[in-house]
Amino acid sequence: MNRNVLKIKENVYWIGARDWNRRIFDALIPLPKGTSYNAYLIIGNKSKALIDTVNPGFEEELEEKIRSLIPLEDLDYVIMNHAEPDHAGAIPYIMKIASKAKLITSNKGAKMAQIYYNIPQERIIIIKDNDTISLGDKTLRFIEAPMLHWPETIFTYLEEDGILFPCDFFGAHLANGIYSDEIEDYLVHAQRYWGEIMMPFRIMAQKALEKIANLNINIIAPSHGPIHRRPEIILNAYERWAYGETNQKVTIAYVSMWNNTDTMVKQIADTLLSEGIEVTFHNLVVADIGDIAKDLVDSRAIVLGAPTVLGGAHPLAVYATYLLKALRPPIKFAIILSSYGWGGGAIRQIQEILNGFKIDIVGTLEINGPPTEENIQQIIKIAKDLAKKIKEG
Ligand code: FEO
Numbered sequence: 001m002n003r004n005v006l007k008i009k010e011n012v013y014w015i016g017a018r019d020w021n022r023r024i025f026d027a028l029i030p031l032p033k034g035t036s037y038n039a040y041l042i043i044g045n046k047s048k049a050l051i052d053t054v055n056p057g058f059e060e061e062l063e064e065k066i067r068s069l070i071p072l073e074d075l076d077y078v079i080m081n082h083a084e085p086d087h088a089g090a091i092p093y094i095m096k097i098a099s100k101a102k103l104i105t106s107n108k109g110a111k112m113a114q115i116y117y118n119i120p121q122e123r124i125i126i127i128k129d130n131d132t133i134s135l136g137d138k139t140l141r142f143i144e145a146p147m148l149h150w151p152e153t154i155f156t157y158l159e160e161d162g163i164l165f166p167c168d169f170f171g172a173h174l175a176n177g178i179y180s181d182e183i184e185d186y187l188v189h190a191q192r193y194w195g196e197i198m199m200p201f202r203i204m205a206q207k208a209l210e211k212i213a214n215l216n217i218n219i220i221a222p223s224h225g226p227i228h229r230r231p232e233i234i235l236n237a238y239e240r241w242a243y244g245e246t247n248q249k250v251t252i253a254y255v256s257m258w259n260n261t262d263t264m265v266k267q268i269a270d271t272l273l274s275e276g277i278e279v280t281f282h283n284l285v286v287a288d289i290g291d292i293a294k295d296l297v298d299s300r301a302i303v304l305g306a307p308t309v310l311g312g313a314h315p316l317a318v319y320a321t322y323l324l325k326a327l328r329p330p331i332k333f334a335i336i337l338s339s340y341g342w343g344g345g346a347i348r349q350i351q352e353i354l355n356g357f358k359i360d361i362v363g364t365l366e367i368n369g370p371p372t373e374e375n376i377q378q379i380i381k382i383a384k385d386l387a388k389k390i391k392e393g
Contacts, residue, residue, distance in 0.1 A: 001068050001069060002015075002064060002065045002068035002069075004065065005065050005068060005069065006178060008040070008163065008219060008221065008227065009161045009163065009219070010161075011042065011043040011044070011138070012040065012041075012042050012043075012158065012161060012163060013040065013041045013042075013043075013065075013069060014038060014039075014040055014178075014221070014227065015039050015040065015041050015050075015062060015065035015066060015069070016036055016037050016038035016039045016040075016054060016062075016223075017036065017037050017039075017054045017055070017058035017061050017062065018034065018036045018175045018176075019034050019035050019036065019037065019055065019058070019175055020034045020175045020176075021034060022034050022035055022175075025086075025173065028289075029173070029196045029197075029289070029290055030288050030289065030290050031173045031290075032288070032290070033173065033174045033175060033176065033189065034173070034174070034175030034176075035086075035173040035174065035175055035224050035225070036174065036175050036224055036225060037052075037053075037054040037055045037058060037086055037087060037223065037224070038052070038221065038222065038223045038224065038225075038227075039051065039052045039053050039054055039062060039087075039090075039223075040052070040165060040221055041065075041066060041069055041070070042135060042138055042140070042158060043069065043070060043135075044134070044135020044136040044137055044138040045135075045136035045137045045138075046134070046135055046136030046137075047076040047077065047133075047134070047135040047136060048070055048074060048075050048076050048077070048135065049075075049076060049077040049078075049079055049104075049133075049135055049140060050066065050075055050077070050078045050079065050094065050098075050101075051079045051081065051156055051165045052079065052080065052081050052082070052087040052088070052165070052167060052223055053078070053087060053088060053089065053090035053091050053093075053094055054086075054087070054089065054090045055085065055086045055087075055089050055090075056085060056089040056090065058090065059090040059093040059094070062090055062093075062094070063093070063094070063097070066094075072094070072097050072098050073097060073098060073099070073100075074098075075094070075098035075100075075101045076100070076101055076102070076135075077101060077102055077103075077104050077125075077133065077135075078091060078094060078095060078098070078101050078102070078103050078104070079103075079104045079105075079140070079156050079165075080103055080104065080105040080109055080113060081153060081154050081155065081156055081165060081166075081167035081223070082109075082149060082150060082152070082153045082154075082167040082168060082223070083105070083109055083112035083113065083116055083117075083150060083152050084149065084150060084168075085116070086223075086224075087167060087168075087223050088112075088113070088116065088117060091103065091113070091117050091119065092117045092118060092119070095119065095123065101123075102123055102124065102125050103119050103123055103124045103125065104124075104125045104127055104133065104142070105124065105125075105126065105127070105152065105154070106126065106127065106128075106142075106144060106152050106153075106154050107126050107128075107152075108146075108151050108152035109126075109152035109153075109154070110124045110126050111152075112150075112152055127142045127154070128142075128144070129142070129143060129144040130142070130143070132159075137160065138158060138159075138160050138161070139158070139159040139160060140156050140157070140158060140159075141156070141157040141159055142154050142155070142156055142157075143155040143156075143157060143208075143211055143212065145166065145169065145204070145208045145211070146204060147201040147204040148166075148167075148168060148169045148198065148201055148204055148205060148208055149167070149168040149169075149197055149198070149201070153167060153168070153169075154167075155167065155169065155208070155212070157212075157215055157217075161218065161219070162215070162216045162217055162218035162219065163217075163218065163219045163220075163221055164212065164215065164217050164219070164220045164221070164231075165221050165222075165223075166208075166212075166220060166222055166223075167222065167223045168197060168198075168222070168223055168224065169198065169205070169208065169222065169238075170190075170220050170222045170228065170234050170238065171190075171193055171197075171222035171223055171224035171225050172186065172189040172190045172192075172193045172222075172224060172225030172226070173189065173192075173193055173224055173225060174186075174189050174224075174225040174226060177225065177226035178226055178227065179226050179227055179228070179229050180225070180226040180227065180228050180229075180230075180233070180234065181228075181229065181230050181233065182226070183226060186226065187233070187234075187237055188294070189225065190225075190234060190237060191237070191241070191294050191297050191298075192290050192291070192293060192294035193224070193225070194237075194238070194241050194297055195290070195292075195293030195294045195295075195296055195297040195327065195329070196289075196290055196293045196327075198241075198242075199241070199293070199296070199297060199327050199328060199329055200326065200327055200328045202241075202242050202243075202244060202328070202330070205238065205241075205242040206242045206243065209235075209238060209239060209242055217231050217235075218231070219231065220234060220235075240298075241297055241298070244330030245298065245330075246298050246299060246300040246330055246331075246332070247278060247298045247299070247300065248276070248277050248278060248300060248390050248391060249277065249278040249279070249280070249295070249298060249299045249300060249301075250272055250277055250278070250279050250280070250299060250300070250301045250302065250303060250386070250390070251280050251282065251292065251295040251296055251299040251301075251302045251303070251331075252265050252268065252269055252279060252280065252281045252282060252302075252303040252305070253282045253284055253287065253292055253302065253303070253304055253305070253317075253320045253324075254282070254283065254284060254303070254304065254305025254306070254317070254337075255283065255284040255285060255305065255306065255307065255314045255316040255317050256283075256305065256307060256339075257307050257309065257314070258307075258339075259370075260307070260339035260367070260369060260370045260371065261305040261306070261307045261337060261338060261339045262283075262305070263370065263371055264305060264337040264339065264365070264367075264371055264375075264379055265281075265303060265305040265337060267371075267376055267379045267380065267383070268303050268335065268337065268379060268382070268383045268386075269281055269303075271379070271380050271383035271384060271387070272383050272386070272387055275383070275384065275387035275391075276387075277386075277387050277390055277391075280295040280299070282295070284316040284317065284319070284320055285316065289320075289323060292320070292323070293323075293327055296324070296327060296329035296331060297329060297330075299329065299331055300331065300332055300333060300390045300393075301331060301332065301333035301334060301335070301362075301386055301389075301390055302324065302331050302333075302334050302335075303334070303335045303336075303337065303386075304317060304320065304321060304324075304334065304335070304336045304337070304350055305317070305336075305337045305338070306318075306321075306336065306337075306338050306346040306347070306349075306350050307338055307339050307340065307346060308338060308339075308340035308341070308343065308344055308345055308346040311343065311345060312345055312346065312349050313338070313345075313346035313347075313349040313350050314346070317346070317350065318349070318350075318353065321350050321353045321354060322353060324354075324357070325353060325354060325356075325357045328357075331359060332359065332360060332389075333359065333360050333361075333362050333386055333389050333390065334354070334359050334360070334361045334362065335361070335362055335363050335364070335382055335383075335386055336350050336351070336361065336364045336365075337364070337365050337366075337379070338350075338364075338365070338366040338367070339366075339367050339368070339369065339370070339371070340366065340367075340368060341368075341369070342368075344366045344368075346366065347364050347366045351364075360389070362382065362385050362386045362389055363381075363382030363385060363386070365378055365379060365382060
């Protein structure tokens with residue numbers, strides 16, 4: 001057995017790859033701790049199945065790990081829980097060698113397997129919700145979980161061992177670690193990952209959580225980050241996040257050119273803190289958008305600080321507002337603050353971007369130049385109004 005293969009249960013192995021140095025995902029999401037591409041091999045007494053593969057570039061590592069357990073040519077099934085290349089990218093490599101293996105996927109996954117990976121139709125088995133296949137002494141049940149993370153996504157459940165393989169769901173972008181309960185700040189990473197990837201699909205997440213509620217789950221083995229051998233911890237967190245449980249917390253995201261918007265948002269922060277509200281503070285010039293996504297998961301309000309530049313809102317504030325709308329956090333309230341040099345318009349533009357996003361804008365203030373004492377008093381009032389609304393829930 002390859003020294004870096006991990007036995008999870010009898011005849012169930014982690015054979016994934018750790019990408020320690022990856023720093024960006026989807027050309028969007030920073031990965032401060034790298035990530036892993038978890039693949040799993042299940043060896044039944046009649047058939048053998050590979051669950052997901054690895055990112056392009058790690059094919060040979062995956063092959064070596066499989067070969068340390070079984071001849072790759074003996075593989076019967078490749079289960080494609082999800083077609084995104086970080087998990088399915090090595091499927092053509094594996095299936096070329098494992099020439100008798102069939103690809104198992106959903107109806108939508110079958111189309112993607114042909115488009116992305118040129119898998120011929122005759123090598124694809126399409127499964128529906130709750131279908132099973134037997135590997136002899138091990139049975140795999142498939143659960144359709146659309147939009148978690150793409151429309152074709154399925155979960156695979158190994159009945160005899162109570163192991164759920166949910167692909168992206170319940171994951172974290174961490175290259176290190178084997179079991180999540182061994183990592184002190186695991187939930188911080190999981191929350192960040194939820195905010196970046198799963199939060200826009202909260203309704204679908206609720207449906208998936210309902211679907212798996214009656215399964216006897218001993219282990220959750222996701223496709224990124226460590227494995228959950230105490231699944232209740234991540235299940236409880238996902239219940240909170242999927243149903244949009246928020247805290248008395250405000251995320252402040254702003255940019256400032258000459259410290260005027262900066263002064264305004266800092267006054268908001270100080271007033272909110274004095275009202276007992278938790279505040280997280282992100283200067284968009286240096287902010288990590290993954291950190292902002294993490295804070296949006298359980299914040300009840302957002303404060304956007306957007307100065308006017310070149311006749312509109314500063315591009316970094318536009319970007320942050322667009323992301324806010326795209327990530328669809330359970331935020332209920334907002335404040336928008338702005339300072340301009342000789343002509344305003346930033347707040348109007350931010351509001352236009354937010355059009356269609358259900359949010360109660362508690363207050364706005366657009367000022368010319370540095371805030372006056374009167375402006376500071378206006379800001380304090382807006383902050384107190386927000387604090388009141390946050391406390392009322
Ligand atoms: Fe980890 Fe949606 O791929």
